[in-house]
Amino acid sequence: MLNVETNAEIGNRYDQWAEQVLAGEPISRENALEILRSPDEDVLALLAAGFRIRRKHFGKTVQLYFLMSAKSGLCPEDCHYCSQSKISTAPVPKHNILKRDDLMDAARMASERGAKTYCLVISARGPNEREMAAVETIVPEIKQKYGLDICACLGLLSREQADRLKACGVDRVNHNLNTSEDHYAEICTTHTYADRVQTLRHVRDAGMEMCSGGIIGMGEKHEDVVSMAFDLQELGVQSIPLNFLNAIEGTPMQGNADLSPQDCLRALAMFRFVNPTRELRISGGREIHLRSLQPLGLYVANSLFVGDYLTTKGQAPQADYDMIADLGFDITTKMGE
Numbered sequence: 001m002l003n004v005e006t007n008a009e010i011g012n013r014y015d016q017w018a019e020q021v022l023a024g025e026p027i028s029r030e031n032a033l034e035i036l037r038s039p040d041e042d043v044l045a046l047l048a049a050g051f052r053i054r055r056k057h058f059g060k061t062v063q064l065y066f067l068m069s070a071k072s073g074l075c076p077e078d079c080h081y082c083s084q085s086k087i088s089t090a091p092v093p094k095h096n097i098l099k100r101d102d103l104m105d106a107a108r109m110a111s112e113r114g115a116k117t118y119c120l121v122i123s124a125r126g127p128n129e130r131e132m133a134a135v136e137t138i139v140p141e142i143k144q145k146y147g148l149d150i151c152a153c154l155g156l157l158s159r160e161q162a163d164r165l166k167a168c169g170v171d172r173v174n175h176n177l178n179t180s181e182d183h184y185a186e187i188c189t190t191h192t193y194a195d196r197v198q199t200l201r202h203v204r205d206a207g208m209e210m211c212s213g214g215i216i217g218m219g220e221k222h223e224d225v226v227s228m229a230f231d232l233q234e235l236g237v238q239s240i241p242l243n244f245l246n247a248i249e250g251t252p253m254q255g256n257a258d259l260s261p262q263d264c265l266r267a268l269a270m271f272r273f274v275n276p277t278r279e280l281r282i283s284g285g286r287e288i289h290l291r292s293l294q295p296l297g298l299y300v301a302n303s304l305f306v307g308d309y310l311t312t313k314g315q316a317p318q319a320d321y322d323m324i325a326d327l328g329f330d331i332t333t334k335m336g337e
């Protein structure tokens with residue numbers, strides 16, 4: 001006779017893992033791998049168990065972020081997934097860091113859209129002096145006028161640069177690990193995984209929060225995704241953006257992402273189990289890969305970008321507000337609330 005698990009048995013297994021996590025005991029790497037390898041029929045049970053963890057730490061709140069591409073294209077790095085890299089032929093806007101008025105206009109828009117955090121992003125290996133000075137000037141002005149939290153994404157940072165960002169009022173720095181240490185050389189050759197970890201340590205030591213996540217769908221194995229989730233947990237990052245590869249034409253990864261909506265949901269659930277207390281953001285590629293199942297992702301994730309991504313379009317903000325309202329969830333107004 002076939003040994004087929006009943007729905008109750010499947011639900012019990014994920015519920016037991018949720019109990020364990022809620023009791024403060026982390027799940028094992030083996031269980032995290034099992035989540036990624038679970039069949040599509042388990043996804044609802046998995047999300048229901050993951051929702052218990054999300055509800056304990058974040059209730060039914062959703063925090064919105066607003067991305068601003070302050071400098072676009074012209075990057076000397078070769079990240080294979082990125083349309084702004086030196087090896088990409090994708091037709092992206094190319095400009096140096098925007099002027100004060102443009103950055104302030106974007107801050108106003110972020111505020112009007114209900115975002116609590118303004119993510120100021122430049123395409124670069126790391127910031128040059130002019131870019132550092134521009135950030136140091138604009139950050140206090142944005143905070144004073146709009147009361148937004150600021151997350152800066154400026155590439156690799158020295159400790160001294162991290163100290164300067166902290167001093168001018170930056171709350172958080174984004175620097176994604178993107179994938180596992182083992183898989184890193186497959187996605188970039190101009191800097192290393194260790195370089196990225198070092199920047200995160202500088203951010204942490206300077207007293208700012210760390211935002212760091214990854215991209216699923218870049219030819220990695222399930223083990224790589226689990227390894228990244230545990231590395232982020234061990235580094236103590238406060239905020240985890242999880243992207244799903246938008247395989248942009250003109251990048252080495254064009255046409256590469258083979259992800260189903262269920263793959264994305266399993267990955268989000270695994271990150272919630274491994275990082276129970278950390279903010280988890282459904283990020284780039286959600287509209288393409290989760291499609292009509294986007295709302296289900298919010299049962300384990302608690303954050304979204306509202307509006308467009310760096311070089312690609314997101315769905316209209318109203319569609320996100322409607323989705324959040326239909327779920328019976330609320331938009332948060334304070335970082336960490």
Ligand code: SF4
Nearest residue numbers: 075077079082085123
């Ligand atoms: S460093 Fe950033 S902007 Fe530059 S290629 Fe890599 S991901 Fe793109």
